[in-house]
Amino acid sequence: MVKCEKLKGWNPLAFLSTFDYTESHMAEFIVVHSIKVATEFVPETFGRLTTIGPRFLVSAGNIGRRVSHQVCKCSCGNLVVVVNGSLQTGYTSSCGCFQKEIASKRATKHGMRGISEYDIWRSMAQRCNNQKSSSYTNYGGRGIVMCDRWLDPENGFTNFYTDMGPRPSPKHSIDRIDVDGNYCPENCRWATHKEQARNKRNNKMITYAGKTLCLVEWDEEVGIPYTTIWARLRNGWSVEEALTTPVRRKKVLQ
């Protein structure tokens, strides 16, 4: 790392005052209490982003801790302010242009735009936020919300698509793992209607041999029908017995 005397005069606040917060991760840092700029800087590249200024610590609003940020230039030309940890971990590697490209490529490739993921995403948002939606009482009205990342007016759909990936088949829809939980990456997965119906009735989680899966997943894992596993457990079998005892064919009574 090279010591850079010129940076003593560099003022990230002046830069940030001209920065369009709505486009960046800095939205929550508008009220800056103090800012401390590193005096050493070597440009580094993370994916499409190259740092163009030293790290600066921001303590802001009611957030007690200082968070390290850096201004980066994306290969597409956009300037962004990024939390340094996101660069280091690889979580952020472009200004957002990369995800957009991937999403539009996939959407074009499979001809899905307008008929599938986008409609699913839009009706989720409607159920949670539009009081005029016929399903609102069962979703938004029950306090079920869509996470900010997917609700983002600019990138919401792209974020959703990036997190969930393409819909595996036309039979799949978004299933909330915890039916009282929100629409967010942690609580959602693609599942067929059949899987969803099963999971809602039999969403019992079973841990065996270091794995925790629901009944339907154990069915797929060990090749024993989930109805059998469920019946065995209800009849007092141990988890091990229920998951490892081969299924016997029913004897035909004569």
Ligand SMILES: [Zn+2]
């Ligand atoms: Zn970019």
